[in-house]
Amino acid sequence: MSVPLVEKTRLSGVLFNDPRFHALHAPAGARSLVLEHEEDGRPVGALAGVLDGDVFTSGFSAPFGGVDLVKADETPGRIVALVRAAVARLDELGVQTARVRCRPACHGAGEDAVRFALLNAGFVVEEADLAFVLDLRATPDAAAWLAARKAPLRRALRHADPERHELRDADDWERAFALLEANRAVKGRRLSIGLDQVLAVREAFGERIRLAELRRDGAPVAAALTYRASERAELVVAWGDAGHDLERSPMPVLALRLVERAIDEGLHALDLGTSTLVAADGSREPNDGLVQFKRVCGAAAELRPVLVRTR
Numbered sequence: 001m002s003v004p005l006v007e008k009t010r011l012s013g014v015l016f017n018d019p020r021f022h023a024l025h026a027p028a029g030a031r032s033l034v035l036e037h038e039e040d041g042r043p044v045g046a047l048a049g050v051l052d053g054d055v056f057t058s059g060f061s062a063p064f065g066g067v068d069l070v071k072a073d074e075t076p077g078r079i080v081a082l083v084r085a086a087v088a089r090l091d092e093l094g095v096q097t098a099r100v101r102c103r104p105a106c107h108g109a110g111e112d113a114v115r116f117a118l119l120n121a122g123f124v125v126e127e128a129d130l131a132f133v134l135d136l137r138a139t140p141d142a143a144a145w146l147a148a149r150k151a152p153l154r155r156a157l158r159h160a161d162p163e164r165h166e167l168r169d170a171d172d173w174e175r176a177f178a179l180l181e182a183n184r185a186v187k188g189r190r191l192s193i194g195l196d197q198v199l200a201v202r203e204a205f206g207e208r209i210r211l212a213e214l215r216r217d218g219a220p221v222a223a224a225l226t227y228r229a230s231e232r233a234e235l236v237v238a239w240g241d242a243g244h245d246l247e248r249s250p251m252p253v254l255a256l257r258l259v260e261r262a263i264d265e266g267l268h269a270l271d272l273g274t275s276t277l278v279a280a281d282g283s284r285e286p287n288d289g290l291v292q293f294k295r296v297c298g299a300a301a302e303l304r305p306v307l308v309r310t311r
Contacts, residue, residue: 015205022048022049025061056098100118124307126307128303142263168215173211179242207228210228
């Protein structure tokens with residue numbers, strides 16, 4: 001049985017499953033692999049990733065990958081059949097280790113059924129992160145979002161003078177990215193990606209990749225790097241404030257402006273990313289300060305596991 005190795009797919013899946021993303025990140029000798037599955041002449045979905053030797057990774061050099069489905073209400077039975085077919089094809093290729101970085105459910109329907117199928121196909125949990133997702137489907141506007149927030153956030157926003165702040169797409173990406181780097185440096189950490197990498201992804205995917213500055217009285221005080229990772233959800237890759245002497249943090253204002261933008265653009269969710277710290281020994285623990293801020297913004301926790309199958 002032949003295995004399709006394709007450059008394009010008929011699916012409109014997550015950005016990190018796109019062969020163009022794979023081409024930017026795969027090492028020499030590796031290749032993009034999109035395993036599409038059909039039943040009764042109808043496409044069901046695909047498992048996509050990078051094949052490097054005998055290792056397959058869905059979500060290679062990315063926060064997540066996983067299974068893309070054509071129909072949001074696909075039956076669990078067909079999802080199981082898709083996963084079984086993909087595993088059989090990986091076995092045929094001689095893959096010894098298959099790894100799937102699972103996504104938050106806001107980036108694709110049927111995620112619980114996908115994990116059910118993977119676990120029953122021999123995958124086990126290798127590690128797990130804690131992600132936080134802000135569901136906007138029942139939020140008509142930013143005023144409704146703010147009204148649902150607890151008093152501390154509303155008070156912090158009032159004290160931060162939100163009317164003096166404006167969120168604008170960065171005209172100087174180097175300056176805006178440096179602000180994010182400075183934010184991490186103060187905390188003794190580094191960004192997991194560099195500006196050159198971000199610009200390469202921007203070149204491939206256009207305005208799905210955005211870097212915005214929050215400006216107070218015209219001066220940048222915070223920034224946010226976001227990817228439209230899926231059709232109706234935006235991933236906040238990095239955000240933070242730096243380079244100012246304000247008495248009040250501008251971060252609540254940045255959260256408000258991102259919510260405003262997302263609702264105006266018809267998005268269903270803001271994926272605020274993980275809130276997990278990785279220790280030197282590889283163990284993971286929650287970053288409670290970050291967790292609290294995301295909860296105050298209305299985001300709910302969601303497990304984001306990495307599943308692996310070894311032959």
